Amino acid sequence: MSIDKVWVLAESAEGVPTSITLELLTRARSMGAVTEAVAWGSGTAGLAGELGNYGATTVYDVGDIGDALPGVPVAGAMAELIVAGNRPDVILVPASYDGRDVAARLSVRLDAPVITNVVDVDSDGDSVSSQHGLFGGAQVATARFTGAHPWIFVVRAKSFTAEASGGAAPQVVAAPAPELGATNGAKVLARHAEERTGPKLDEADVVVSGGRGLGGAEHYAMIEELAKLLHGAAGASRAIVDAGWVPYSHQVGQTGKTVKPTLYVACGISGATQHLVGMKGSKNIIAINKDQDAPIFSVADLGIVGDVHKVLPKLIEALKAHG
Amino acid sequence: MNVVVCVKQIPDPAAPQALDPQTHTLVREGKLIMDDSDAYGVEMGLQLAEAAGGGEVTLVSMAPGGETSGLRTALAMGAAKAILVSDDALKGSDALSTAKVLAKAIARAEPDLVIAATESTDGYTGTTPVQVAELLGFPSVSFAKKVSVGDGRVHVERQTEAGYDEVDCPLPAVVTVTAGVVEPRYPSFKGIMAAKSKPVDQLTVADLGLDAAQVGAAGARQEVTAVTAADERKAGEIVVDEGDGYEHIVRFLEQLKLV
Ligand SMILES: Cc1cc2nc3c(=O)[nH]c(=O)nc-3n(C[C@H](O)[C@H](O)[C@H](O)COP(=O)(O)OP(=O)(O)OC[C@H]3O[C@@H](n4cnc5c(N)ncnc54)[C@H](O)[C@@H]3O)c2cc1C
Ligand SMILES: Nc1ncnc2c1ncn2[C@@H]1O[C@H](COP(=O)(O)O)[C@@H](O)[C@H]1O
Numbered sequence: 001m002s003i004d005k006v007w008v009l010a011e012s013a014e015g016v017p018t019s020i021t022l023e024l025l026t027r028a029r030s031m032g033a034v035t036e037a038v039a040w041g042s043g044t045a046g047l048a049g050e051l052g053n054y055g056a057t058t059v060y061d062v063g064d065i066g067d068a069l070p071g072v073p074v075a076g077a078m079a080e081l082i083v084a085g086n087r088p089d090v091i092l093v094p095a096s097y098d099g100r101d102v103a104a105r106l107s108v109r110l111d112a113p114v115i116t117n118v119v120d121v122d123s124d125g126d127s128v129s130s131q132h133g134l135f136g137g138a139q140v141a142t143a144r145f146t147g148a149h150p151w152i153f154v155v156r157a158k159s160f161t162a163e164a165s166g167g168a169a170p171q172v173v174a175a176p177a178p179e180l181g182a183t184n185g186a187k188v189l190a191r192h193a194e195e196r197t198g199p200k201l202d203e204a205d206v207v208v209s210g211g212r213g214l215g216g217a218e219h220y221a222m223i224e225e226l227a228k229l230l231h232g233a234a235g236a237s238r239a240i241v242d243a244g245w246v247p248y249s250h251q252v253g254q255t256g257k258t259v260k261p262t263l264y265v266a267c268g269i270s271g272a273t274q275h276l277v278g279m280k281g282s283k284n285i286i287a288i289n290k291d292q293d294a295p296i297f298s299v300a301d302l303g304i305v306g307d308v309h310k311v312l313p314k315l316i317e318a319l320k321a322h323g
Numbered sequence: 324m325n326v327v328v329c330v331k332q333i334p335d336p337a338a339p340q341a342l343d344p345q346t347h348t349l350v351r352e353g354k355l356i357m358d359d360s361d362a363y364g365v366e367m368g369l370q371l372a373e374a375a376g377g378g379e380v381t382l383v384s385m386a387p388g389g390e391t392s393g394l395r396t397a398l399a400m401g402a403a404k405a406i407l408v409s410d411d412a413l414k415g416s417d418a419l420s421t422a423k424v425l426a427k428a429i430a431r432a433e434p435d436l437v438i439a440a441t442e443s444t445d446g447y448t449g450t451t452p453v454q455v456a457e458l459l460g461f462p463s464v465s466f467a468k469k470v471s472v473g474d475g476r477v478h479v480e481r482q483t484e485a486g487y488d489e490v491d492c493p494l495p496a497v498v499t500v501t502a503g504v505v506e507p508r509y510p511s512f513k514g515i516m517a518a519k520s521k522p523v524d525q526l527t528v529a530d531l532g533l534d535a536a537q538v539g540a541a542g543a544r545q546e547v548t549a550v551t552a553a554d555e556r557k558a559g560e561i562v563v564d565e566g567d568g569y570e571h572i573v574r575f576l577e578q579l580k581l582v
Contacts, residue, residue, distance in 0.1 A: 013485075069464070069481075069490065071453065072462070075457075096484070097481075097482065097484070100449050100450055100453070100465065101453050101463070103450055104418075104451075104452075104453030104454045104456075104457065105453060105454075105457045107418075107419050107450065107454055108454050108457035108458055113418070113420075113543055113544050113545055114418060114419065114448070115545060116418070116449065117448070129548070134342070134550065135340050135445075136447075137553055138552070138553055139342075139550055139552055139553055140550070140551050140552070140553050141347060141549070141550045142547065142548050142549040142551075143546065143547045143548065144548060145544060145545045147544030147545075181460070182460055182461070182493075183460055183461065183463075184462060185462035185496065186462045186463065186491070186492040186496070187491050187492070188489070189488075189490065189491050190488070190489040191485070192485075192486040192487050192488070193485040206581060230576070230582075238502065241503070242501075242502050243503070247486065248482045248486075248487075248501075249485065249486060254447065255442065255501075262579065262581070263579060263581060280556055284575075285556070286572060288568070292563070297558060297561055298556070299556040299558070300558060300559055300561075301559035301560070301575075302559055302560055302562070302571060302572065302575045303559065303560070303561040303562065304563075304569075304571060304572065305561060305562065305563045305564060305568075306563070306568045310564065310566070310568075311564055311568045311569055311572075312569075314566075314568075314569040315569035315572055315573070318570070318573050319573070319576075322573070322582050
């Protein structure tokens with residue numbers, strides 16, 4: 001069973017493909033197979049050029065899904081193509097909210113298993129092996145499918161570096177969702193975007209994150225101030241997102257963003273595996289924690305055993321004086 | 324209103340976790356506890372059933388060895404009863420096989436609402452609940468951080484990359500909740516005593532009318548060929564703050580030319 005065709009689930013935000021979409025297209029291309037994308041929304045025509053620029057030769061356009069959540073209609077449209085005989089060998093899906101929904105729905109429609117939390121996929125033309133984290137990323141499992149194609153992999157952000165191929169504009173093929181019935185009942189009534197200033201968390205060159213060690217929501221201002229001084233973005237552990245101190249969009253880790261900045265500063269964060277998996281790819285890591293046995297120190301290039309309430313104000317002061 | 328809450332019973336995450344060296348599947352032996360991630364679903368289910376002025380919470384779990392200790396914790400919180408699927412044929416199940424089992428068991432409880440966690444602590448595929456929804460022919464809303472029910476519909480605030488979406492969905496439906504949606508209650512002494520006599524219906528794969536070839540390792544149609552330790556970063560310099568900790572940071576930033 002050779003690997004001849006790979007599909008990438010192409011997500012977009014504000015009219016451009018998301019970074020993970022471009023990362024997956026880049027990897028799909030390197031597998032030596034025909035690379036195709038599946039997109040949805042009313043703006044697919046506008047995205048197609050960029051998808052082609054990263055290697056897609058065909059874009060299947062599910063079209064406008066109205067106020068539905070993408071999982072059901074997009075999986076429905078993909079299953080429809082596949083059942084009609086247009087069968088990819090591999091499907092790469094971003095590990096995002098909607099990506100996981102699409103993969104789950106599609107898996108049942110095709111009765112095909114899914115491998116999730118993937119950080120690498122490789123093909124030798126016939127077989128595909130993937131790597132995924134175990135125990136929150138402490139160990140890495142190499143896995144492969146033993147059943148029929150298509151093989152569905154849900155891949156984490158920043159597993160690959162996106163590189164344009166300079167490919168031509170792809171052909172866009174309409175692939176509308178079939179009749180979906182009750183499963184498509186969920187409707188979005190309103191969308192709320194949280195205000196953020198400065199660089200995006202997953203693109204910033206410096207990320208300063210705070211955890212429960214800050215002691216209270218009011219102290220998060222120190223994290224924001226330090227991030228601003230370093231022209232970076234402010235992040236958080238899940239503990240303080242759950243506690244409602246900061247919006248979810250700040251979360252770094254297994255269920256949050258994966259970041260790989262030049263510098264990551266962890267303040268009052270213990271370093272649970274689920275947090276580490278989202279930031280240990282950073283080039284440099286500074287940790288401030290009052291517990292010298294905190295696991296975060298095992299990944300830190302510079303660890304300060306100390307109280308954030310003492311270290312951070314002085315640091316902020318010094319950086320301000322620095323100009 | 325009938326609420327079903329999925330409760331995964333897992334080895335204590337605080338204890339070292341192990342893989343079977345032959346099959347590379349997670350070793351799930353000894354006493355299992357309720358996955359902390361599901362405590363939020365149980366609490367949410369109890370609150371919604373109370374708010375609906377009637378109805379009850381039924382727990383559904385798939386676990387080896389007839390394990391019920393995690394279910395007893397959730398029963399002690401206030402759930403009325405539980406369905407446990409336990410069968411040697413389920414060893415090595417992946418998310419899809421698990422979903423097939425859970426969907427069959429859940430259907431027996433004739434739910435209006437099914438609640439699960441967005442992802443489990445030990446497996447964290449995050450796909451099982453939505454697979455259950457597709458198998459049951461239900462709509463689903465994943466990543467709920469706020470949930471209310473009324474007029475035969477569920478209203479959800481769903482996390483998104485940018486913030487959150489307000490989503491409305493007719494029942495029956497599957498909703499996955501994030502940690503932090505509600506504050507799980509601690510079981511009371513009375514609750515713990517009552518839980519001992521609450522019904523736990525134990526079923527096998529055959530009871531559910533499933534084919535053993537569809538589930539377990541056979542249904543997973545995947546294999547783990549190797550497991551290695553993740554690349555370790557080397558720990559660097561550790562400095563105890565004596566009032567000058569910030570100076571070390573400033574020097575580090577200067578080296579990186581960030582200041
Ligand atoms: C399925 C699943 C998914 C998860 N996903 C994520 C995820 O995406 N991201 C994530 O972050 N977590 C995630 N978690 C949670 C994770 O396991 C931890 O619970 C969480 O990261 C802990 O956050 P924390 O470090 O802020 O809090 P804690 O673990 O409570 O650590 C607080 C730290 O602050 C230190 N401290 C206290 N006071 C001070 C002080 N004054 N000065 C300096 N240091 C101080 C303490 O020594 C301690 O090390 C997930 C968990 C599960 C089960
Ligand atoms: N064996 C199981 N028994 C009961 N519920 C489960 C089981 N496996 C998964 N679930 C539910 O599905 C959620 C997501 O699981 P996972 O797909 O493993 O991340 C869990 O948090 C549970 O709510």
